[in-house]
Amino acid sequence: MRIQTVGIIGAGTMGNGIAQACAVAGVKVVMVDISQAAVDKGLTTVGGSLDRLIKKEKLTAEQKTAALALIQGSTNYDDLKGAQLVIEAATENHALKLKILGQVDALLAPEVIIATNTSSISITKLAAATSRADRFIGMHFFNPVPMMALVELIRGYLTSDATHDAVKELAVRLGKSPITVKNAPGFVVNRILVPMINEAFFVLSEGIATAEDIDAGMKLGTNQPIGPLALADMIGLDVCLAVMEVYLEEYGDSKYRPCPLLKEMVAAGQLGRKTGQGVYTY
Numbered sequence: 001m002r003i004q005t006v007g008i009i010g011a012g013t014m015g016n017g018i019a020q021a022c023a024v025a026g027v028k029v030v031m032v033d034i035s036q037a038a039v040d041k042g043l044t045t046v047g048g049s050l051d052r053l054i055k056k057e058k059l060t061a062e063q064k065t066a067a068l069a070l071i072q073g074s075t076n077y078d079d080l081k082g083a084q085l086v087i088e089a090a091t092e093n094h095a096l097k098l099k100i101l102g103q104v105d106a107l108l109a110p111e112v113i114i115a116t117n118t119s120s121i122s123i124t125k126l127a128a129a130t131s132r133a134d135r136f137i138g139m140h141f142f143n144p145v146p147m148m149a150l151v152e153l154i155r156g157y158l159t160s161d162a163t164h165d166a167v168k169e170l171a172v173r174l175g176k177s178p179i180t181v182k183n184a185p186g187f188v189v190n191r192i193l194v195p196m197i198n199e200a201f202f203v204l205s206e207g208i209a210t211a212e213d214i215d216a217g218m219k220l221g222t223n224q225p226i227g228p229l230a231l232a233d234m235i236g237l238d239v240c241l242a243v244m245e246v247y248l249e250e251y252g253d254s255k256y257r258p259c260p261l262l263k264e265m266v267a268a269g270q271l272g273r274k275t276g277q278g279v280y281t282y
């Protein structure tokens, strides 16, 4: 099956980014959110992002007009009915996602594939909230979606090959480089990335090097564009801690214990860029 129209639930950071990536690739989009204000905000963000691409001469004004014409904003789930794939990109809340998935499952034709962009919830558990676990898959895009090449395709326990192959073909058409992943907490990238950040906090708290030298070491020695401590400040120290706590709980392995310094900083409200103070001062 070739996916021509994609429904997107949620017009926030990820939803509007996925909408933009689809539309620029010539794929029709219906983007649904709970309020007209949220839909409009998502559409405005796409417009601004396309303008920046024009400035960088990566897109023409005609291409922008064509892309925007392919995105229909809506507050009505009924408008998702014409899509061959619906991607759920709403707020990261388990109960909310179960409710949304039950609602769209009842609405959509049986052959429609449902995907979720969740960062942390089990794909197999979310699939079980629908009547189509074989036509359910994780599509984990990275932020900002129009710039980031990776999509993790996460197969739930019952995801079929046909479902995997159809979304993989779409991801490639969007100019992405998909990787295929089994359902497990953190999938691949965050499973490796967040424990690395946690380890950087251990190195810092043990006084092995300064924050600046730890970040310089990782940037210059492993070619990462940003050091792990600066990255923690960007992600939010509270988010990093929450992820480590999930790994510790789900894998039951002490190698995932959160660094005490990370816990202390979160308890003190030093969460990174969003509070003006994390490892660094902003």
Ligand SMILES: NC(=O)c1ccc[n+]([C@@H]2O[C@H](COP(=O)([O-])OP(=O)(O)OC[C@H]3O[C@@H](n4cnc5c(N)ncnc54)[C@H](O)[C@@H]3O)[C@@H](O)[C@H]2O)c1
Pocket (backbone or CB within 6 Å): 009, 010, 011, 012, 013, 014, 015, 032, 033, 034, 035, 038, 089, 090, 091, 092, 093, 096, 100, 117, 118, 119, 120, 140, 141, 142, 143
């Ligand atoms: N932000 C990231 O870096 C990132 C990266 C990868 C994956 N994710 C995942 O993507 C998903 C969305 O994250 P985000 O950062 O875009 O969040 P966000 O807060 O920017 O956007 C979420 C949107 O969902 C909407 N929404 C809430 N309930 C809804 C409903 N019932 N129906 C339709 N829309 C509804 C909200 O109004 C909001 O506009 C989450 O599952 C998150 O874990 C986020």
